[in-house]
Structure formats: C-alpha cells, structure tokens
Amino acid sequence: MINALTVEAKNSPEFLERLLRVCRHRGFTIQSINAEVNNTLQTTQINLTVFSERDITLLTKQIEKVVGVIEITLLQQPENIKVSA
C-alpha cells in the first residue's frame, strides 16, 4: 500500500535523518519526498509517500514519538485524518 503523509516538525539539522531512519527501520520505503523549511516559524514540512505491506499506523505512531514532531497528517485516506495535534 502507498500512503501519503505530511510531517511538520521543529526545524533541526538532523530531523530529516531521524525521519528517514524511522521509515526504513519500520519497513516503509519512500516513494517520493519533499522537505521545506519555514524560517519564520522555524519549522520544517516534509511531504512523503511511502510504500509498505504494513499498516500505516505502525509508522505514524513511531513518527509521533520523534522529538520535535508537531503534526502528522495522513493524506491518502477517505478524508484527511489528523493523527496528532
């Protein structure tokens, strides 16, 4: 299954690396990714699509635990579901 998600986080030099590690380790391969820093808010927004046989919540719950994550939105669902606020 392919899922699209948006992760918004406090910007830090290694945030993207942390996110990529969690995706790979939990068994989700990245199909596409785009990351953009918002210098005013000091946040970074990462849009990614991932592929896995595993349930996407296994990934979103792990990403929620990464320090600095502000919000995860899962896009390719019947309607947009806010996973965390």
Next chain:
Amino acid sequence: MNGAHFVVQALKEQNVTQVFGYPGGAIMPLYDALYDGGVDHLLCRHEQGAAMAAIGYARSTGKVGVCIATSGPGATNLITGLADALLDSIPVIAITGQVPTHLIGTDAFQEVDVLGLSLACTKHSFMVQTAEELGSVIEQAFEIATTGRPGPVLIDIPKDIQVGPSVTHALAKLIKTENTLNSAAIDQAKNMISLSQKPLIYVGGGVGMASAVNELRNLIAATEIPSVCTLKAIGCIKHDSPYFMGMVGMHGSKASNLAIQECDLLIAIGARFDDRVTGKLDEFAPNAKVIHLDVDAAEIDKLRQVTLSMTDDLKQVLPAITIKPNIEQWQQHVAAMKVEHECRYDHPGEPIFAPALLRQLAQTMPADTVICSDVGQHQMWVAQHMFVDRPENHISSSGLGTMGFGVPAAVGAQVARPNDTVIAVSGDGSFMMNVQELGTIKRRKLPVKILLIDNQRLGMVRQWQKLFFNGRYSETILTDNPDFVTLASAFDIPGETIVAKSQIDQALQRLLNSDGPYLLHVSISEEENVWPLVPPGAPNDRMMESIE
C-alpha cells in the same frame, strides 16, 4: 564558569551524585571540572562498562544513570550500552565529548559522527551547537529520558563549548498536566473483566518503570485474577502470590504458557508482546480478547490487535479498572497447573545442579539483595529459580540480551545501593566480555559478589546447536578458559571454586558473609540445559521439556 563547569552544575541541579565514565581528549574539560568535586565520578575500565554501570545504577534505584565518554572510540564504545538501555526503556544520560565545532566534518582526530550513530540506539540525542543552548539541552535530556516511556538520551558536546564561557540559564518550570482517564474505556475494561471466565494478567517491565508495583499488587489482591510476567517484570508480583505462575515465554514456566493459551481475556500491563514472550504470534493466546495498557501508544496494535487499549499512567489506570470477576473454576484450574508443573530440584549425583544452587542462594541471601544477571543459560536459571520481590532487585539485560552486562550492572547497583548485597550471576562466556570491570571493583573497593556458573561453554548457543544444529558445536567450547579464581585474585578479589553439591552450603556462606568482593566459581556440567523451551516458530504450548 566555563561550559564544562556549567555541565557539572547542571548535573547537580538534576540531583545527579554519581557518574560513570572514561576520560579522553575531547572530554578533558569536563573531567577537569569534575576534578573540583561535587559529583562523584567512577572510572570504569571500558566505556561499555560505564554505560552498563549507569544502567545498573538506574535500574536498582529508579533514578537516572549518567555515563561519560570522549569522542570517537569513547563514544562508539558506549553504543552497546545505549542500545541495551533503549530496548529495556532505561533512563540513562550519555555525555560525549566531540571535536571542536570548527573541526566537525573534517575527519578530525577521533571524530565520529556520534549524533548519526546515536539515532538507532537512543530515545533522543542532541549535539550542542552553542553555549546558549547547553542548559536547555541538559534539561530537555533529563525530561525526555524520564517521561513517558523512559530511555537513553545522548548529549554530544564539542570541546570548544566545554572550554568557552557558559551562559546562565533559568530552569524552565515544567508544567505537569493532570490527565483524566477516559471513563468509557474504564467501564468497558471493567465490563470485559467481569464478563470473562478465564482472565489473565500479563505483566511487563512497564509496571516497574511506571512505579506502579503497588497499584498492580492491589489490583491482583483485590481481583484474584491469575497472572504471569515477562523477564523484565520479575519482582513486580510477589513470588508467592496465590495465582501467580511466574515467567511466560520461551523459557517461561509451563503453567504460565498454558494459562496464556487458555485464557479468554488477556490484560497486558506495560508489556509489548515481544517475540520471546509470544512464540508464534498468530497462535499466542488464541482465545483471548486483549486489553492493552501501556504508556507508549506505538506499542498498541504493533504486534497483537487488541480490543481495548489505554495509554494513561498505570498508577491511575490500575486502581480504576479493579473489579472482581467470578472465576473460581479458572483459579482452581490455574492453581492445579501450577502445582502439576512445579520445578523439581532433585538431581542425581555429586555434580552441582545450577537451578538448585540458585534456589538455595535466593533462600539464604539477605532481603533486598540485588541480582544482576549476565546473558545465557545462567540468566534463564536465575529468572526461573531465584525469587525476587522488587523489580529493582532483578537486573537482567532483557530486550537486547547483552553478554557482559552482569558485572558492570552490578558495579552500578552497588554504587547506588552501598548498603545492600549485590550479586552478579555470570557465565564463563559473559564474564570475559567485561572482565576489565574487576578493575573498577578493585579501585572503588566495591563489595560486589560474583557467582560465576562455569560450564566451559557458550551454553545457550550450545543448547541450540544440540537441539537444532545436529550437535555441531561450532565455536562454543571454552575448555581453554582462564583460571577464574587466579584472574580475580589479580584484582585483589578473593574466591574459590566448587565442583560438588556437598561444597555448596559453606561456599554460599563465604560468598554472602565476605565484607568485600568475592568470586564463587561454580563448575557445572556442560550437558545441563534450560527447560522448558519453546522452539523457535512454535506456539507456546508446544514446549520441549528435555532433549528428545
């Protein structure tokens, strides 16, 4: 005040009194600051020993353990300890020196990308970029290490920040929000419990980490629901509780594993359905609905789909779900299974039977003795045959299964609890993995007792070779071990070797009565194995109980 002094000051503010570590170039300013006193530094003889001592310190007290290392090789040597702390959710802070900021990324002497290395083996990690953020980083590190599901946090501090001027920093007042329980979920849990005919409580390490041992015991006493525990949860339930059946899983008791397979409601408390617990996952507790209580939302539905879950503080949840079900038949059945499958300690001949020796040690050691186990067959015998009534008193590398853990963990526990007896139970393979920590015991005159169960084998691996690899003993025969008593004596640690049952009583007395450290080297047959055993890939009710 420079950055390094600031770090020591910040540690004091976090109530850190003792730290474990090893100096080197990039961390020298911090060692210079430690030289002024205020925080007691224990020199371990390998950074891995320091990390594991910090774990032993944390696990025996519930406080944060702190370890310190230099950049490059010092930091890489910490990694195994951090991974151990991550898998067992132990609050540890690791402080590493880093090359000066302007040299980072130049492949400088002893430069390793420690932040990069830490990503897979810490809960979180920081590289301090400016003096301004040093204070808030340390504060956040302690907060992250101790809240929610605890875990190790690494702080990498470049040398220039240690020697540069510090910037004072007002401690942020952390606002604790009171959590209110979801009353619908509580009602549903109570309803499920009262409707169930065969409920079972499955206790994991999270109960001890949440300091919810009393709440758990109250729940069990009030409901009389039968219970089992994981390796990490040993000590949470009093060993003689009427319907407590001991450890579950690969080397769990037969009664526990059978009860799991039969129950119709499994109440998992601070447990995570680890593969060593579940055996074949699809067939684990096949008839049970599951209530999962764990502070880490990522554990819910990770391996087992559950009917109901709550991620609130166990101290709040456990009293709230207390309701006594009507389960007399099930209790009688469980009690009968417990009796039927009780461990037996009769064993022919003079050679020492390690399970019986460990049982005897548990019966004779002082109350509140801390047992730190190494990894292998002896570790499973400790778990099966010793009884401990506080999770802080059974310290075993459960999630990572790290050989070499026992002795340094005992160092940490002894430092933390100087008035309690601390015993490291080790194997001949494991002992050699951090044998240098005998130097720490000597240096600090720590009265750590070491019980070395020597089968001249990497016994646990040998057992698998015997059972599953046609007895092809590839690299598990250690008949060339050193003379352990002589080895210990080189560190001024007295000791003795025993080989026969008739020597046990007196030797245990000498071990327990020695004022200082002591090594009791116990020679056993390589043929003794750990039973029962759930073979890999099998469901938990298909246990092997002997070689055939």
